[in-house]
Amino acid sequence: MTETRPFSPRPDGGIQPFEIAAPKLQSIPFVFCSPHSGRHYPQAFLDASRLDAEAIRRSEDLFVDRLFDFVVELGAPLISLNLPRAYIDVNREPYELDPTMFDGSLPTYVNSGSARVAGGLGTIPRIVAEREEIYHGKLAPADALQRIETVYLPFHEALQRLVQDTRRRFGMAILIDCHSMPSSVRAMPGGRRPDMVIGDRFGTSAAPRFVSFCVERLASLGYDVTRNRPYAGGFITERYGRPSEGVHAIQIEISRELYAHERRFEPHSGFARLRDHLLQLAASFAGFVCAEDDLPLAAE
Template identity: 55%
Template sequence: MSQFDGDQPPPFEIAEPVTWRSPIIFNSPHSGSIYPEQFLSASRIDLAGLRRSEDSFMDELIGGLTDAGFPVVRVNFPRSYVDVNREPYELDPRMFTGRLPSFANTRSMRVAGGLGTIPRVVGDGEEIYRERLSVEDALGRIEQLYKPYHRALRRLIYKAHQTFGTVILVDCHSMPSTGIAPEEPRRSDIVIGDRYETSCAPQIPNIIDDLLRSLGYSVTRNKPYAGGFITEHYGNPASGLHAVQLELNRAVYMDERHCERGPRFNQVAADFLTLANALAAIPLEDLGPFRAAAE
């Protein structure tokens, strides 16, 4: 996309350590905050409203892990523009002029909620666009942003798997401190999603749960977030491919109203390093059917 050419950062970045400590990859697919001008012009919502859908600063919270030996993936374009945590063609036909391809998934629950690959609404349900988009625009975003990101992520996972015989993908997100319904209580500090014990070996969420509780966080599992497309698609424990999603309550580390880092920001970043070290201590033979590659 032209918005990410020249002086702009690339659409996504992969920061690999000089030496991998373990086959653990940290991924932040929803913290992108570079908004294309044409997108802002087409939106009926101002920038502050669009940013409510961001996992703001999550990429910064995990960014220091590369220096500790862990690869980190970050997406720079916003999820409200293209959501890489969806199937490649979860598209709402009501959003577009022209005919969608026959293979598009137009009936998923996420599409019905307005949160497909090209979202129709932001997180609180407000419509994004003034007018319908062309089908060509949607397919272009998928070809130029979505697909290259997933190709690069697959290559990184393959590299770890070939080297170590197993891999853990930690998909890092943040959530509003409360839901849309006013009667809903404040959410827990962390929600661990493992697709109801299907996307990773059970000891992985158990270790995360125990550690975070010991650090003072409140923790729940799979509700209201069990893990999205990335967790489901890349998690295959029988093959030594483990994926777990972490949803961090934004009130823990930031000022939600003003979209600013909060007083606990540095401590939360340090806690992510403690978590990474705990996962790196899991014996590789416990994580998959393959032995580590011979040195």
């Protein structure tokens, strides 16, 4: 049984920014997060965009929230952003903003010099995948701050609470940050394009044994898996991963071609198989963690 706990007040368009699906009793020390699978687009945002209804979706982590919705039955919560990454990216610092996007001055505490801002992918993105500009014109600074205050900050408050509650309950917490990547992801040396990438910020955000378990288990299921390349984990992995404090954060990137028609934005026949394999991974990982750290599978 799940409980959905939306945040209010709602932003433009009446869309709840995020939701948490949670078991009545959390029984494993995991929190799952899907920050980029939102697919509800506020009308005012669409009106301000120069992109059509298909092009605007090219940054979505297609249906990742649905790929991982089984975790509730395993005994872990899943927090998912309902609003799209193109509208606001919660896998960034709270104020990574590009001053050239706005028709007025931004607060002095804004980080306008990050590599992500330079690439057009700040907290309020300038582009979607394939480097297409999102907006017709400039935005009001107040618009960006409103999105951050009503979507970004409450999302992270909720995620932080889930992680803290898990750590208090079990003595540790493992955050799995769930993403997908286009099949056209830049090739590695030799032309390799992996099926999945497990990221731990180059060994800093999670215990190596946990990361190795995930890589080896996925490889045993037949997937080509790399570690930290080409994706080592973003802001969420970096911010929440504190192994020395008993909080581990691991990012998983999944090639969209494994489960979806990327240009039609539809799941294909591989969706069910992949979801079953992710279920096998999560269940075996939970068993491994509970055995390694002498935790009960269900806490009282």
